[in-house]
Amino acid sequence: MPELPEVETMCRGVAPLVGCRIAAVARPRSRLRPIQIRPDWAAFRRRLVGRTVCAVRRLGKRAVFELDGDDRLVIEPRMTGLVLLADPPNRSHLRLVIAMQEPGRQLLFWDQRGLGVVQLLSAEEFESSLARGRIGPDALGVTPEILRQRLGASRRPIKVALLDQHALAGVGNLYASEILHRARIDPARACCRLRASDWDRLHAALADVLHEAVRAEGSTLRDGTYRLGANRTGGHQLLHRVYMRAGKPCLQCGGGPIVRIVQAQRSTFYCPACQKAGRKQGVPR
DNA sequence: CATATGTCCTGAGAGC
């Protein structure tokens, strides 16, 4: 499930396409339902061919290709999408091939479940979707003050609020649990009940966990869909302290065990000992 | 407006 670190890794992977010019755009044939491409396929293709890739950026969980003429190609991998230069896991779930004029250069979008969305937007459309709060500020670009400003007034549990991409972009289900564990905050606590010190720890944990995961090139989970091409996996799954570790001892306090609860129909993993609401925030032995 | 819930999708794995 690509979240910020996985999308960042994919964007870095396709950075060699900067400067390349799009020669052809193709949708491989498939028995599967086609993914969403906007605007319609004909216009999408017509507007892409001939464009040059000026930059590849990431915003939250989206990969944004800036093209000459100021259009933006925005790819949302959602659950199982991969943005690659080559070597997709298989051919049957390859959804989009953008071939460049430069020999051997191409951009691939592979997506097993097909929930991903690919859009071509004008600069105005892209900016207005940000301005109208459709996409919140990137999680790695916020200060502790902005973090609190974006989430602090909500009565929702902090774990649920962290997943709201309109409030803050980039954190998904996996890293929300890891971040709250590192910050020693109870995932069920309402945002509006957090104190200033909690926001400081949350901000530090957010940056720590996400940077650590980027360094490890993201997390490949049991389903194995997240790949870096050439069948390479990410490495951060080896560093998870709570995610998918229900019943196992807490790596922080040695106690535990880690508990799984469900919030907003999603799994949350946490250590009740380390993350007890209102507990004195020391390092337990 | 804020918050909660249902929906899309495919493949893996469980259970019979």
Add this chain to the structure above:
DNA sequence: TGCTCTCAGGACATAT
């Protein structure tokens, strides 16, 4: 063995 069922969750639509 082969079937049916459940589950995973990102982002949006719809309901309250």
